[in-house]
Every structure is written in C-alpha cells, then in structure tokens.
Amino acid sequence: MRCEIVAVGTELLLGQIVDTNSSWIGEHLALAGIDCLRHTAVGDNRERMRVAFTEALDRSDAVIVTGGLGPTQDDITREVLAEVLGVEMVRDDDLVVRIQAVFGGRGRPMPASNLRQADVPVGARTIAEMPGTAPGLVCPVGGGGDDSPKVMYAVPGVPWEMKQMLEGTILPDLKRRAGISSVIRSRTLRTWGRSESGLAEDLAAEIERLDAEGGPTIAFLASGMEGLKVRITAKAPSDAEVDDLLAEEEARVRAIVGPIVFGVDDQTMESVVLDLLVEQGLRMATAESMTGGMIGSRLTDMPGSSRAFVGSVVAYDGDVKRSLLGVPDGPVVCEAAVTAMAANVCRVLGADVSV
Amino acid sequence: MRCEIVAVGTELLLGQIVDTNSSWIGEHLALAGIDCLRHTAVGDNRERMRVAFTEALDRSDAVIVTGGLGPTQDDITREVLAEVLGVEMVRDDDLVVRIQAVFGGRGRPMPASNLRQADVPVGARTIAEMPGTAPGLVCPVGGGGDDSPKVMYAVPGVPWEMKQMLEGTILPDLKRRAGISSVIRSRTLRTWGRSESGLAEDLAAEIERLDAEGGPTIAFLASGMEGLKVRITAKAPSDAEVDDLLAEEEARVRAIVGPIVFGVDDQTMESVVLDLLVEQGLRMATAESMTGGMIGSRLTDMPGSSRAFVGSVVAYDGDVKRSLLGVPDGPVVCEAAVTAMAANVCRVLGADVSV
Numbered sequence: 001m002r003c004e005i006v007a008v009g010t011e012l013l014l015g016q017i018v019d020t021n022s023s024w025i026g027e028h029l030a031l032a033g034i035d036c037l038r039h040t041a042v043g044d045n046r047e048r049m050r051v052a053f054t055e056a057l058d059r060s061d062a063v064i065v066t067g068g069l070g071p072t073q074d075d076i077t078r079e080v081l082a083e084v085l086g087v088e089m090v091r092d093d094d095l096v097v098r099i100q101a102v103f104g105g106r107g108r109p110m111p112a113s114n115l116r117q118a119d120v121p122v123g124a125r126t127i128a129e130m131p132g133t134a135p136g137l138v139c140p141v142g143g144g145g146d147d148s149p150k151v152m153y154a155v156p157g158v159p160w161e162m163k164q165m166l167e168g169t170i171l172p173d174l175k176r177r178a179g180i181s182s183v184i185r186s187r188t189l190r191t192w193g194r195s196e197s198g199l200a201e202d203l204a205a206e207i208e209r210l211d212a213e214g215g216p217t218i219a220f221l222a223s224g225m226e227g228l229k230v231r232i233t234a235k236a237p238s239d240a241e242v243d244d245l246l247a248e249e250e251a252r253v254r255a256i257v258g259p260i261v262f263g264v265d266d267q268t269m270e271s272v273v274l275d276l277l278v279e280q281g282l283r284m285a286t287a288e289s290m291t292g293g294m295i296g297s298r299l300t301d302m303p304g305s306s307r308a309f310v311g312s313v314v315a316y317d318g319d320v321k322r323s324l325l326g327v328p329d330g331p332v333v334c335e336a337a338v339t340a341m342a343a344n345v346c347r348v349l350g351a352d353v354s355v
Numbered sequence: 356m357r358c359e360i361v362a363v364g365t366e367l368l369l370g371q372i373v374d375t376n377s378s379w380i381g382e383h384l385a386l387a388g389i390d391c392l393r394h395t396a397v398g399d400n401r402e403r404m405r406v407a408f409t410e411a412l413d414r415s416d417a418v419i420v421t422g423g424l425g426p427t428q429d430d431i432t433r434e435v436l437a438e439v440l441g442v443e444m445v446r447d448d449d450l451v452v453r454i455q456a457v458f459g460g461r462g463r464p465m466p467a468s469n470l471r472q473a474d475v476p477v478g479a480r481t482i483a484e485m486p487g488t489a490p491g492l493v494c495p496v497g498g499g500g501d502d503s504p505k506v507m508y509a510v511p512g513v514p515w516e517m518k519q520m521l522e523g524t525i526l527p528d529l530k531r532r533a534g535i536s537s538v539i540r541s542r543t544l545r546t547w548g549r550s551e552s553g554l555a556e557d558l559a560a561e562i563e564r565l566d567a568e569g570g571p572t573i574a575f576l577a578s579g580m581e582g583l584k585v586r587i588t589a590k591a592p593s594d595a596e597v598d599d600l601l602a603e604e605e606a607r608v609r610a611i612v613g614p615i616v617f618g619v620d621d622q623t624m625e626s627v628v629l630d631l632l633v634e635q636g637l638r639m640a641t642a643e644s645m646t647g648g649m650i651g652s653r654l655t656d657m658p659g660s661s662r663a664f665v666g667s668v669v670a671y672d673g674d675v676k677r678s679l680l681g682v683p684d685g686p687v688v689c690e691a692a693v694t695a696m697a698a699n700v701c702r703v704l705g706a707d708v709s710v
Contacts, residue, residue, distance in 0.1 A: 013391050015382025018375050022396070027370025036368050037403060039396035041377070048392060055410075283672075286648075292655025293641075293648025296669045300647025311675040314651045314667035316660070317638075320704050349675050 001178035002060040003029055003036045006052050008068035008077055009157055010043035021066045021162055032171050033180050033235075034062075044068060049080045053152070057084065057141065061150050062174055064166075067157030069134040071114045077154050081139055082121035085152070089119045095126060095135055102133045129168040132158060136165040138173065151177065184235045187246045189253060190263040192227040196220055199228055202257050216249045226268070230257070270298045270305075277308035277353070285351035286312040287325055287341040289332075295355065310351050315341065324348065356533035357415040358384055358391045361407050363423035363432055364512055365398035376421045376517055386588070387526050388535050389417075399423060404435045408507070412439065412496065416505050417529055419521075422512030424489040426469045432509050436494055437476035440507070444474045450481060450490055457488045484523040487513060491520040493528065506532065539590045542601045544608060545618040547582040551575055554583055557612050571604045581623070585612070625653045625660075632663035632708070640706035641667040642680055642696040644687075650710065665706050670696065679703065 005022045012019050022039040029036045037060060042052045049068070056063045068077030082089050095118035103110040117134055120126065127136030134156040140148030153170050155162045175181075191199065199220060200207075207218050216234040223229055230253060234245035254261055263272045277284050286295045296312035299305050313324055321327040326344040327337045342354045360377045367374050377394040384391045392415060397407045404423070411418045423432030437444050450473035458465040472489055475481065482491030489511040495503030508525050510517045530536075546554065554575060555562075562573050571589040578584055585608060589600035609616060618627045632639050641650045651667035654660050668679055676682040681699040682692045697709045 012378070013381050013394065014385045015378035015380070018373060018378045019394075020373055023367070023370040023373045025370070026368050030369045037398065038407070039368065039374070039394075041394035043392065052393070286669075288648070288651075290655070291652065292660070292664075293643070293651030293667050293669060296643075296648030296671070297646065297652050300645070300669075300671060305647070306671060309647075310672035312648050312667065312669035312671075314641075314648060314655075314669065316651070316655060316667075317665035317704075320666040323705065324703060348679060349672075350678065 001034050001062065001174065001180075003034050003062040003064065003174065004038045004040070004056040004060045005036065006049075006056055006063060006065045007039070007041040007157070008044060008049060008065060009041070010045075012041045012067075013043050021157060021159060024159070024163065025064060025066070025166060028166060028171060029174075031184055031186065031233075032175055033182070033184055034171075034174050034178060044074045044076065046076055046080060049076065050083055053080060053084045057150060057152065062177070063150075063152045064170065065152065065154045066162055069117065069136070069154060069156045071111065071117055071133070073113075075116075078116075078119060078121065078137070081124070081137070081152060081154060085121055085123070085139060085141060087122040090122050091115075092118050092120050092126065092135075095120070098130060098135070099133050102130075127153075127155070127165045127169045129164040130161075131164050132156060132161045134158070134161065136161075136169070138169065146173075147177075182235050182237055183239055183242045184233065185239075185242045185246065186231050186233045187250060188221075188265050189230040189232070189250065189257075189261045190227055190265075190267060190269075191230060191257065191260040192262055192269070193260045194228065194257070196222050196228055199230065199257065199260075203230070203253065206252060206256060210249075216245055218249075218253070227262070230261075268298075268302075270302050274299065274302055274305055274308055278304075282308065282352040283310050283350070284308055285310050285345045285349040285354045287345035287354055288312055288314045289316060289321070289341075292316060310349050313345050313348060356389050356417065356529065356535075358389050358417045358419065358529065359393045359395070359411040359415045360391065361404075361411055361418060361420045362394070362396040362512070363399060363404060363420060364396070365400075367396045367422075368398050376512060376514060379514070379518065380419060380421070380521060383521060383526060384529070386539050386541065387530055388537070388539055388590075389526075389529050389533060399429045399431065401431055401435060404431065405438055408435060408439045412505060412507065417532070418507045419525065420507065420509045421517055424472065424491070424509060424511045426466065426472055426488070428468075430471075433471075433474060433476065433492070436479070436492070436507060436509060440476055440478070440494060440496060442477040445477050446470075447473050447475050447481065447490075450475070453485060453490070454488050457485075482508075482510070482520045482524045484519040485516075486519050487511060487516045489513070489516065491516075491524070493524065501528075502532075537590050537592055538594055538597045539588065540594075540597045540601060541586050541588045542605055543576075543620050544585040544587070544605065544612075544616045545582055545620075545622060545624075546585060546612065546615040547617055547624070548615045549583065549612070551577050551583055554585065554612065554615075558585070558608065561607060561611060565604075571600055573604075573608070582617070585616075623653075625657050629654065629657050629660055629663055633659075637663065637707040638665050638705070639663055640665050640700045640704040640709045642700035642709055643667055643669045644671060644676070644696075647671060665704050668700050668703060 007019050026036050042048045068075045124137045124139040137154040139152040141150040155165045216232050219231045221229040232249045236242040293314045299309045315321040318332050321332050325341045327340045345354045362374050381391050397403045423430045479492045479494040492509040494507040496505040510520045571587050574586045576584040587604045591597040648669045654664045670676040673687050680696045682695045700709045
C-alpha cells in the first residue's frame with residue numbers, strides 16, 4: 001500500500017503557514033505500517049490541483065488531500081476531485097442537515113455559501129467524524145466501493161478536524177485495505193540527565209538482543225529542555241498483546257536506565273512533580289535566579305497547580321539573593337548560596353519543599 | 356519565472372521533522388516577487404528523487420532542492436542532480452581545500468567520507484556561502500551558463516546553512532534571471548491591545564487609499580501572545596526608495612494606531628521594556644500571580660537583562676500575596692490587591708518600577 005499526501009493552499013506556498021499536517025499524517029501512516037512516498041503542496045488553483053491529484057493517483061494506491069474543503073469560492077478540492085474521478089457533483093441531503101445542525105448548535109445563522117460543503121462527488125461517502133462544518137470524503141477509485149483498487153481521501157486543513165478524521169476513519173480504512181491486521185503502538189520513556197550517546201551505550205546490549213531475537217524496537221529522540229525520549233515500538237496481532245509487549249520491554253529498559261526515567265508518554269517534568277507533591281500533601285516554592293521564573297511558569301501552566309505550588313522568589317539580582325533569601329556574602333553561585341536560597345524561600349513563602 | 360521547491364529526506368515523510376525550510380523559502384520567494392507553484396517532499400531514494408527532480412524541472416524554470424548534501428551514503432542529491440542533468444561528477448579541488456579548512460578550523464580530523472561533498476556535477480558552480488561543510492550548488496540547465504533557460508539549485512537541509520545560501524546567492528540569482536530589478540521589502544509594526552477586526556476597521560480607509568492610489572500594501576498577522584503584527588510591504592527600484600516608502604507609510608499607520616504600536620520588526624515586548632528601563636536608568640521587579648513567573652522568565656531570556664531586572668515574587672498562593680506582598684484581607688483579584696503587590700514588590704526587592 002503506497003500512499004501520498006497532497007496539501008492544498010496558496011498560504012502554504014507563500015510560507016504564511018507551515019505544513020504541519022503532512023508531517024503529522026506521515027508520522028501516523030508510518031506508525032500504522034503504511035508507506036508514504038511523497039508530500040506535495042499546491043496552491044488553490046484548479047488546473048494545478050488537478051495535475052497534482054492525477055499524478056499522485058497514478059503513482060500510488062491511496063492519496064490523502066488536506067485543505068480546500070471550506071465554504072468559500074477558493075475552496076475547490078471537492079470539484080477537482082470530481083473532475084479527476086470523472087464524475088458529477090451531487091448535493092447530499094444528509095450533509096445539509098448535519099451542517100445546519102452545526103450552525104444551529106452554535107446559535108448562528110448559516111450563510112448560504114456553506115451549502116457548497118454539502119456537494120460531494122458521485123460515489124464518494126462522507127466521513128462520520130465532522131467536528132467542524134467541513135465534511136471529509138472517502139472516494140473509491142476504479143469501482144468496487146470499499147474494495148476499490150485505489151482510493152482518495154479529502155480532509156479539512158484545520159489540524160484538529162483533520163486529526164479526528166484520520167484517526168477515526170482513514171487510518172483504519174487504509175489498514176483494512178492494506179490487509180494490516182496487526183496493531184503497532186509506541187510507548188515513550190522520558191529521561192533526563194544522560195547524553196544521547198551515553199544512553200545509547202547503556203542500552204546497546206538490549207538493542208542488539210532485540211535486533212537478534214526480534215520484538216519491539218527502541219529509538220532515541222533528543223528533545224532539548226524536555227530531555228531525551230526513549231521510544232519503544234511494538235507490533236502484535238491484538239491490542240492486549242501489543243500492550244503486553246510494551247510493558248515487558250518497558251520493564252527491561254527501566255531495569256537498565258530506570259533512575260533517569262522521570263515519566264511516560266505525555267507526562268512532563270512539571271506534571272510528574274505536581275502529582276508527587278499532591279500525592280504527598282506537600283506545598284512547593286521555587287527560588288530561581290538564571291531561569292528568571294521559568295520553573296514557576298511551567299508549573300503554573302499545568303491545570304490544578306494551585307493544589308501544590310505556592311509561588312517563587314526570582315532573585316536575579318545579587319542583592320535580592322542576600323536580602324530576601326539570606327544568601328551569605330561572597331559568591332552567589334555556590335552550594336552555600338543555593339542551600340540558603342532553597343531553605344529560605346520555604347520560610348518566606350510558607351512552603352514545605354523548594355527548588 | 357516559475358519556481359518549485361523539492362525537499363529531500365525520509366525523515367520528512369515519516370514526520371520526524373516538520374519541513375519548515377519549504378515555507379521559509381516560499382515566503383522569501385514571494386517577497387522577492389517570484390512565483391512558487393509547488394512544494395514536494397521525497398525520501399532519500401534515488402529513483403523517486405530522480406522522478407521528482409525531473410518533473411519539477413519540466414514544469415518550472417527554477418527548482419530549489421533542499422537536503423541530501425551531507426557526507427553519508429544516504430546523501431545522494433549531488434549524484435541524482437548529475438543524472439537528471441545528464442552529466443558526470445567531478446571532484447572540485449577548491450572545495451576539497453574549503454572543506455578541509457572547515458574541519459581544520461574546528462580542530463577535528465576530517466573523515467574521508469566528507470570528500471564526497473567535494474564531488475559536483477560537471478557544469479555546476481558552488482555557492483560562495485558555505486557555513487557548514489556541505490557546499491550548495493547552482494546548476495544551469497540547457498546551456499548558456501548564467502543565462503541558461505532553466506536552473507536547479509541545491510542547498511543543505513540545515514536551516515541556517517540553507518538561509519545564508521538563499522539570501523546570499525539564490526534569491527539574487529533568481530531575481531536577475533527573472534529581470535526583477537526592483538526591491539521588495541517589509542516592515543512590521545507590532546501592536547497590542549486591539550482585535551484583528553478592530554485594527555482592520557481603524558486602518559480600512561488607509562488600506563482603501565493604498566488600493567486606489569497604489570503604493571505599499573498592508574497585511575495583518577495574528578500572533579497570539581505576541582500581539583497583532585501590521586506588515587507594510589513596499590516595492591521600488593532601489594533600496595533607498597523602498598526605505599523612503601516604508602518610512603512614509605509607517606508614519607501614516609502610526610498616525611492612526613500609534614498608541615498600540617509597541618515595537619518594530621524583531622522587537623518584542625520584553626526587548627522594548629528592557630531598552631526603556633536601561634535608557635532611563637531604572638531597575639524593575641515583577642509581582643506575578645496567574646502568570647507564575649512567565650514575565651520574569653521572558654525578561655531574563657533577553658541578553659543583558661541583568662542591567663535592569665532585579666527579580667520577581669510569584670505569589671501564586673493567596674497567603675503569599677498577603678504575607679510577603681502586603682495584600683489586604685479580602686479578594687486577591689482586585690485593584691487594591693494589584694496596587695499593593697506592585698508597590699510592595701518594589702520595596703521587597705529594591706526596585707524602582709514593577710508590574
């Protein structure tokens with residue numbers, strides 16, 4: 001199953017927005033085990049879109065088109081799809097009702113132009129997920145409906161609408177068409193305190209074992225201030241089996257580098273710290289210098305941070321370190337100064353722990 | 356002059372990195388007055404690269420290829436270019452010297468594989484800018500050297516290397532080939548405190564006047580927490596004339612919305628505030644609550660912030676507001692509380708001004 005992505009929008013060519021959709025789709029196709037051979041971006045131009053769609057369909061088994069599904073005259077993906085497929089457009093009455101319902105739910109009158117979004121190429125079916133007013137489309141190519149030799153999909157360029165349609169309809173449909181019944185899933189261990197080459201050294205024997213015996217794969221992703229991620233990816237016939245494989249491999253990796261793992265998947269340093277504080281009923285303050293308030297800022301970006309975070313003293317200036325945080329005279333970047341800052345910020349702000 | 360961009364790299368297709376290069380190049384082509392009709396991304400695969408390069412060259416007058424110029428066996432842009440152009444590869448002795456010099460300057464021995472980077476298609480010339488070890492290439496197509504009917508460029512995928520080559524060589528070469536002697540330049544006024552529709556209303560008459568009489572154009576760019584940008588773009592035969600046009604239009608725009616303009620181009624709220632403080636010899640502190648330290652963090656991200664910023668008290672918890680910042684009993688989100696916080700943080704931290 002060879003797949004391509006075509007992103008539609010003059011604003012992409014002009015660099016007014018970066019095409020993050022194609023990279024997100026590319027990542028999720030790879031995780032689903034489907035090859036993606038090309039990304040293309042074209043402007044909102046009928047002839048150039050037609051050529052790009054036709055070429056992609058000639059080369060590949062499946063084409064995912066993003067963008068150009070809005071209600072304005074610029075949005076012509078629907079019409080160009082019909083032209084490429086050699087079919088007429090037809091108004092879908094069910095879609096009319098669904099689009100009207102979206103506007104009704106928002107208490108806004110529907111502009112007549114939005115009805116254009118209910119026009120679909122003959123033979124296309126609409127995607128069940130429709131978080132906005134732009135319907136997504138599944139267009140079988142070459143006859144045979146769900147078992148057609150080729151297929152084109154169209155989704156809106158709005159990222160959260162696109163993602164729902166990909167996850168809910170398109171990725172499952174592609175896997176079914178490709179005969180992929182296995183489940184591929186990843187788990188990411190978040191680490192801090194070891195360099196990428198150091199981590200690779202620590203895990204070299206385990207990676208070698210996996211290479212030799214088969215099983216999950218391990219990859220490293222450097223993420224700057226967020227630390228180094230260790231991604232374990234496993235493949236199995238069912239959800240339960242893939243989860244077992246991931247859990248088993250996570251245990252092996254933790255047995256080797258456990259002390260530097262601070263979280264899993266979407267957990268961040270701040271979310272882990274806050275959860276620990278709340279769990280132990282502690283209140284925390286920060287005394288910051290160079291970081292200028294960043295640690296407190298990241299903590300308060302978390303929902304519910306007020307359950308454990310009381311505040312910070314940012315002592316950027318040496319005098320503030322001495323007067324408010326009781327740092328002794330002498331150098332302000334040394335262990336004695338840090339100890340004083342940490343102890344005194346607890347006292348000044350009435351906290352139990354501090355950094 | 357029709358131009359296309361082809362980005363090379365399997366990591367782009369897999370979504371491991373987002374293709375910000377193509378959007379940056381697209382933006383700068385547009386600013387230079389050159390049409391860009393398509394962006395394509397392909398993997399590090401000889402046959403797929405060959406097809407993508409050939410198609411792009413058939414459709415367009417100029418093709419900019421990014422990526423695939425590194426020293427490893429995966430990096431085959433040079434070889435594929437030679438194949439598409441129907442020429443041999445030749446080792447460029449000057450390049451050998453330049454690449455060795457880069458390694459010498461870093462005090463590192465040069466791996467032999469780096470010499471691959473000195474192999475270029477016959478007839479190509481290397482781009483003068485070479486901030487890394489990967490040379491960029493200008494490949495005239497169809498004979499005629501600098502006046503060839505078509506042209507292909509190759510630049511590294513590393514963004515800062517790519518940008519230097521675009522700005523130093525490729526954009527000027529494209530403008531010369533396209534016979535564009537005019538200069539297009541933008542100036543961005545940064546504003547805060549007015550909605551996009553409000554700003555559009557304020558400037559509607561001026562935009563209408565420009566539309567009718569010709570001259571610079573005005574565009575709005577919503578930038579979230581960075582406010583709304585008003586971009587003025589002007590075109591003139593020379594640098595001096597375009598600067599005059601921009602200055603004149605900036606004065607007109609400021610006459611209408613001046614009070615909400617806080618900076619120009621790369622100036623940020625924090626850079627403007629720091630410059631004002633330093634200029635007036637004042638020292639500043641912040642008393643933060645909801646923002647959790649973000650204001651201090653943004654200020655200290657600026658080089659030289661210690662000349663004016665002394666520190667912050669982040670009073671996230673109500674008790675801290677009362678005990679350390681003297682907020683009176685009662686509601687903590689009200690004018691009296693804010694006044695107390697601002698006044699007392701100056702006293703506590705020894706600052707002249709505060710927010």
